[in-house]
Amino acid sequence: MIKVNHSLCTLCEICVGVCPFSALMREDDKIVVLDTCRLCKICLKHCPENALSLEVTASRSEHNLADYSGVLVVAECSGDSVHPVTYELIGKGRELADKAGEKLSCVVIGHDIADICDQLLEYGVDRCYAVDYPELAQMRVEPYTNALEEVSLKIKPSIVLLAATPTGRTLAPRLATRLRTGLTADCTTLEVRNGSELVQIRPAFGGNIMAQIVTPKHRPQLATMRYKVMEPAVKERKPDARVETLQLLANQLESKAQVVKSRRKPPEESISDAEIIVAAGRGVRSEQSLAMVAELAALLGGQLGVTRPLVENGWADYTRQIGLSGRTVRPKLLITCGISGAVQFTASITGAETVVAINSDENAPIFKNAHYGLVGDLNEIVPALIDGLREV
Amino acid sequence: MHIVVCIKQVPETRDVAVDEETGVLLRDGVKSIMNPFDLYALEAALRLKEERGGSVSVISMGPPQAEAVIREAYMMGADRGYLLTDRAFAGADTLATAFTLAQGIDKIGEADLIVCGLQTTDGDTAQVGPGIAEMLRIPHESNVIAITGVTDSGLRLERDSGDSLDTVDVAFPCLITVTKAIGEPRLLSFRRKLETADYPVVYWSLGDLGENEDSLYGLKGSPTQVERIFSPPTQSDQEMWRGSGSELAQRLLSKLSDLRFVGGMRHD
Ligand SMILES: Cc1cc2nc3c(=O)[nH]c(=O)nc-3n(C[C@H](O)[C@H](O)[C@H](O)COP(=O)(O)OP(=O)(O)OC[C@H]3O[C@@H](n4cnc5c(N)ncnc54)[C@H](O)[C@@H]3O)c2cc1C
Ligand SMILES: Nc1ncnc2c1ncn2[C@@H]1O[C@H](COP(=O)(O)O)[C@@H](O)[C@H]1O
Numbered sequence: 001m002i003k004v005n006h007s008l009c010t011l012c013e014i015c016v017g018v019c020p021f022s023a024l025m026r027e028d029d030k031i032v033v034l035d036t037c038r039l040c041k042i043c044l045k046h047c048p049e050n051a052l053s054l055e056v057t058a059s060r061s062e063h064n065l066a067d068y069s070g071v072l073v074v075a076e077c078s079g080d081s082v083h084p085v086t087y088e089l090i091g092k093g094r095e096l097a098d099k100a101g102e103k104l105s106c107v108v109i110g111h112d113i114a115d116i117c118d119q120l121l122e123y124g125v126d127r128c129y130a131v132d133y134p135e136l137a138q139m140r141v142e143p144y145t146n147a148l149e150e151v152s153l154k155i156k157p158s159i160v161l162l163a164a165t166p167t168g169r170t171l172a173p174r175l176a177t178r179l180r181t182g183l184t185a186d187c188t189t190l191e192v193r194n195g196s197e198l199v200q201i202r203p204a205f206g207g208n209i210m211a212q213i214v215t216p217k218h219r220p221q222l223a224t225m226r227y228k229v230m231e232p233a234v235k236e237r238k239p240d241a242r243v244e245t246l247q248l249l250a251n252q253l254e255s256k257a258q259v260v261k262s263r264r265k266p267p268e269e270s271i272s273d274a275e276i277i278v279a280a281g282r283g284v285r286s287e288q289s290l291a292m293v294a295e296l297a298a299l300l301g302g303q304l305g306v307t308r309p310l311v312e313n314g315w316a317d318y319t320r321q322i323g324l325s326g327r328t329v330r331p332k333l334l335i336t337c338g339i340s341g342a343v344q345f346t347a348s349i350t351g352a353e354t355v356v357a358i359n360s361d362e363n364a365p366i367f368k369n370a371h372y373g374l375v376g377d378l379n380e381i382v383p384a385l386i387d388g389l390r391e392v
Numbered sequence: 393m394h395i396v397v398c399i400k401q402v403p404e405t406r407d408v409a410v411d412e413e414t415g416v417l418l419r420d421g422v423k424s425i426m427n428p429f430d431l432y433a434l435e436a437a438l439r440l441k442e443e444r445g446g447s448v449s450v451i452s453m454g455p456p457q458a459e460a461v462i463r464e465a466y467m468m469g470a471d472r473g474y475l476l477t478d479r480a481f482a483g484a485d486t487l488a489t490a491f492t493l494a495q496g497i498d499k500i501g502e503a504d505l506i507v508c509g510l511q512t513t514d515g516d517t518a519q520v521g522p523g524i525a526e527m528l529r530i531p532h533e534s535n536v537i538a539i540t541g542v543t544d545s546g547l548r549l550e551r552d553s554g555d556s557l558d559t560v561d562v563a564f565p566c567l568i569t570v571t572k573a574i575g576e577p578r579l580l581s582f583r584r585k586l587e588t589a590d591y592p593v594v595y596w597s598l599g600d601l602g603e604n605e606d607s608l609y610g611l612k613g614s615p616t617q618v619e620r621i622f623s624p625p626t627q628s629d630q631e632m633w634r635g636s637g638s639e640l641a642q643r644l645l646s647k648l649s650d651l652r653f654v655g656g657m658r659h660d
Contacts, residue, residue, distance in 0.1 A: 039529055056494045056527050058487075058608040078555060139553065141522075142531055166554040170534035173519035177490060177526035182615030185486075185517035203624065204516050205408050211621045218615035228652055256531040256566065260548070261559040276653065300653065333653050354651060356644065362632070373632040374644065380637025381644075388645045392654060 001055045002033045002043065008051035015043040015052060020249050038149070040251055058180065065158075068219035069196065070103040071096050072157035074148065075120060076167055077110055078139070084232070085163040087123060089225060091233035092190055093161055094124045100196035102158065105129060107151045107246075109144055111137040117243045123233040128243045129155075135253040138262060139167055145174040146252040152179060154246070157220045158196040164224040176222045182215035183222040188229050198223065207353075228332070270327075271320055276302025277331045277352075279322055281345075282309045283338015283359065283378060290315055292382050293337050299389040305329065307345055323348050337378045341366025358382070393446035395437040396503040398493055398524070399430040399465060401458040402514045410623050426461040429509025431468075431577035433570050436539065437507045438469045438578070444542060447471040449503075451496050453481055453489060459593050466588035467580040474500060478597035483611030486515070490523025492609055495601045498528065505547070506567040510535060521569035531566045537573035 002024075009031055016024045016031065023037035044052050071093040076083040090106060097104040105127040108117050117128045131147040148171065152160065160175070162168040164186045176183035188210075189201035198221040200213045215221040271277055278297035284290050290310070297304045306316040308323060322329055324344040330351030337358045339345060346369050349355065357370035358378050367373040374381060404423040411418055437448045450465040452458050453476040462473035476496045484492060497503055506528075508521035518534065525532030533551050541548035546563040552571065562568075598606060607613060633640055649655045 041529060054529055056491065056498050058491045058613055078553075083555075138558075141533070145526070166535050166552060169518050170522055170532075173486065173490075173517075173522035174526045174532075176519075177487060177523045180487065180615075182485065182487065183519060184616060185519055199619075204621075205403075205514055207624060208408055209410050209621050210624050212619045213616050214619055215615050216617060256546075257533065257560050257562040259558050259560050262553075262556050263558075264556050265552075265554075300648075333648070333651070358640075362634075367632065371630055372644070372647065373630070374640045375632060375634050376637055376640050381641050384638045384641030385644065388641055389654065 001057045002037055002039065002041075003053050003055045004031050004033065005051045005053065006030060008049045010049055010051075012048065014046050014048065018042050018046045020251055038146075038252075042251060062217040063181070063219045065217070065219055068156045068158040069100075070105060070155065070157045071100075071159045071161065071196075072151065072155065072220070073104070073106040073125070074160065074162045074168070074171070075106050075108045075116070076163045076165060077108060077113065077116055079110075080112070080115065082116055082119065083163065083165065083227075085165060085168075085225075085227040086120070087232035088227065088230045089161045089163060090120065090123050090125060092225065092230045093159075094233055096159060096190065096192050096196070096198070099192050100158070102196060103127065105151075105155055105157065107131065107148065109136050109147045111135075114243075121241045121243065122235055122237050124236045124238060126238050126241060127155075128241075129246050130243055131246045131248065133248065133253055135255075138259040140255040140257050140259065141170060141174060142255045142257070143248070143253045144171055145178060147246070147248060148175045149178050150246055150248060150252070152220060159192075159198050160220045160222045161190075162222070162224045164226045168224050172222055172224050179220065179222075181218040181220060181222060182213075183224070184213045184215070185224050187223045187225050190223060190225065190230075197221075207351075271303045271305050271322065271329055272327050274303040274329065274331050276300050276333045277305045277322075277329055278302055278335045278337065279305035279307070279339060280310060280316075280337050281307040281339030283340075284310070285338075287315055289379060289382075292386065293378075296335070296337075296382055296386055296389075299386060300333070300335075302331070302333070305334075307339055307342075336366055336370070337382060339366055340364050341369060393440065393444050393504050394502050395440060395446065395448045395505045395507060396497050396500060397430070397434045397437045397448060397450045397465070397470070398506065398508045398520070399434065399450050399452050399461050400427045400509075400512055401425070401452065401454050401461045402427045402512055410621055424457070424460065426464055427509055427512045427514075429511060429513075429570070429572070430461075431509075432572050432574050433507040433509045434465055434468055434470065435577040436536075436568075436570050436574045437505070439575065440505070440539065440542060441469075446504075449474065449500055451476065451493060451500065453477070453484070453492050453496070455482075456595075462593050463588070464580065466591050467584045468578055469584065472500075472594070473591070474594045474596060476596050476601075478609070480598045480606040480609045480612075483614065484609065485614035485616045486517050486519035486523055487615055488609055488611075488613040490520050490527055491613065492601070493520070494524045494527035496596060497524065499596070499601065504564040506530075506565075508567065508569045510569050510571050518569065521567060525567040528565075528567075531562050532568065533560055533562055533566070534569045536568045536570045539568075539574070 511518035
């Protein structure tokens with residue numbers, strides 16, 4: 001809230017004149033702040049007496065749930081490309097909106113985004129809101145939050161979904177705080193009940209426990225959703241689907257941050273951060289077989305990992321060694337080929353989400369750490385996998 | 393320059409179990425430490441202080457035993473410590489936490505820069521930092537991997553945006569959340585331990601903050617509610633497959649496509 005110190009105020013009314021939202025008014029011998037205030041702080045800068053200040057406030061009241069309806073998806077794009085997580089958000093958003101019998105909207109923020117908006121209309125959204133300004137070409141937190149606030153105030157959605165990517169995770173809490181509502185991070189399951197009450201499930205403590213979270217009295221209900229956990233939207237254009245343009249005021253486009261330079265990241269080289277790893281052990285008896293495992297890794301878009309004996313043989317670089325004297329890994333998918341599962345190895349793969357083990361010895365300890373244990377010869381299984389992957 | 397660092401006490405291990413019947417976290421006997429990312433946040437602040445002068449304050453919200461992380465921060469080089477502690481603050485979600493910390497930071501006053509860890513090991517949300525910045529209406533940058541320049545008016549930093557690395561100039565006052573790439577935290581110094589043994593820690597409770605209404609804080613001030621917690625479905629879905637090489641390969645390929653590791657376009 002903007003607070004007026006009435007003992008300093010001389011009623012010059014400069015603030016009333018500069019407020020872009022007409023949120024300041026003179027009422028008898030007092031300046032009052034109206035609900036339309038967006039806390040842009042312009043008035044603070046103009047007040048000659050320093051009589052205005054910003055007060056840190058919590059939400060005072062619960063929201064009137066009946067005022068809110070529909071699902072809003074925040075598209076994630078950089079330049080002219082749409083992050084594929086957007087289609088998953090839309091897919092989930094469509095499902096939730098249908099169950100609640102409500103509308104699905106999406107918002108695209110950026111510059112020259114007409115093509116992106118048209119493209120998204122093909123995926124079952126009822127409305128696409130476009131906020132298109134040169135100042136929004138790059139992600140800057142303040143104007144992006146202002147844009148999200150405007151859409152939220154305009155359409156009053158019951159549910160807002162954002163991606164749990166670095167960008168989504170930086171904007172979502174900003175928006176949730178501005179609207180003084182709840183936000184659940186990194187959801188892996190989302191359902192609705194009793195109309196549009198959102199039931200959110202997310203991992204905490206590094207995945208050791210799961211929590212089921214609701215936002216009973218505040219709207220909108222905000223959630224960020226992990227990439228690759230939900231089905232992407234199917235192609236279907238709604239009969240009255242269309243794009244609507246949203247205007248921002250000049251001061252809503254301002255930012256105290258400037259992006260000086262932006263470089264695309266080179267493809268990930270280190271196995272520590274790899275999302276998919278195919279790891280080879282001593283069961284891989286020749287360098288040719290190792291090349292085969294490496295090919296499997298490449299076809300899956302992942303990295304090759306190895307156990308210590310292979311490094312000692314000089315077959316692989318030390319940077320690829322997984323284990324106590326190598327690297328700790330936490331990929332979404334780990335496939336081990338010919339690895340027995342010595343504790344020095346398994347101690348460093350506990351963060352892996354899905355583990356597939358291929359080993360010819362059904363008593364190999366690695367199977368205790370695997371979700372899917374394939375008992376068989378890697379020299380038969382791996383080539384068949386490679387053939388299968390080349391077809392898709 | 394005055395820097396405020398937000399630090400939180402968390403359980404030492406993430407290996408916590410859930411009592412299946414009551415749905416309560418079993419934390420007994422688990423030791424507490426400073427949230428690992430917050431050590432990096434403090435390190436970043438101390439390096440800025442060494443370069444530019446000024447002082448570093450740390451603030452934490454938590455039970456009285458959280459004083460331990462403030463003492464630890466003193467041993468690393470922090471100058472002043474504040475602990476927001478009150479029954480009414482308990483059970484806060486990220487909105488209520490950000491609100492309470494923002495009020496505390498406002499009360500400390502005159503912060504040019506606020507530094508948070510990227511995320512905690514218990515809550516794991518990365519939401520509190522941006523939430524504080526919004527409460528204070530100042531700019532913020534998350535995922536900061538390096539500070540490459542500092543002037544009287546602001547910072548030049550590198551942020552990791554997932555697909556790209558961005559160089560960003562941001563003006564004071566602002567908030568940043570840092571990753572481990574920012575630089576290894578220093579060890580606790582025994583000399584500092586002796587020197588800081590009698591440093592006071594400022595305790596603030598409900599009555600010291602702007603709003604005296606307990607409904608705005610803690611569980612009552614939290615829009616989100618945890619309905620239940622449970623252990624993730626684990627190795628019960630462990631499967632052993634037998635068959636010929638090509639059968640096993642086929643089965644694995646269809647499983648990988650169900651799990652969406654193949655078929656879809658991968659992006660990040
Ligand atoms: C202090 C210390 C630190 C260590 N640090 C590390 C470390 O960082 N990383 C590391 O990896 N190790 C480390 N080790 C070594 C570790 O203990 C194991 O020796 C090593 O991991 C075993 O590697 P492996 O599984 O590839 O080989 P093995 O244990 O020999 O296992 C080979 C497996 O392949 C299977 N197999 C054979 N042929 C086939 C086939 N055709 N198809 C399918 N399966 C087949 C076999 O059934 C067997 O289970 C360390 C040891 C010590 C003491
Ligand atoms: N109770 C707290 N006290 C002080 N700082 C906190 C607290 N909770 C979160 N933070 C800060 O916010 C960051 C992100 O926390 P989280 O949103 O819980 O992942 C942490 O790394 C801390 O810097």
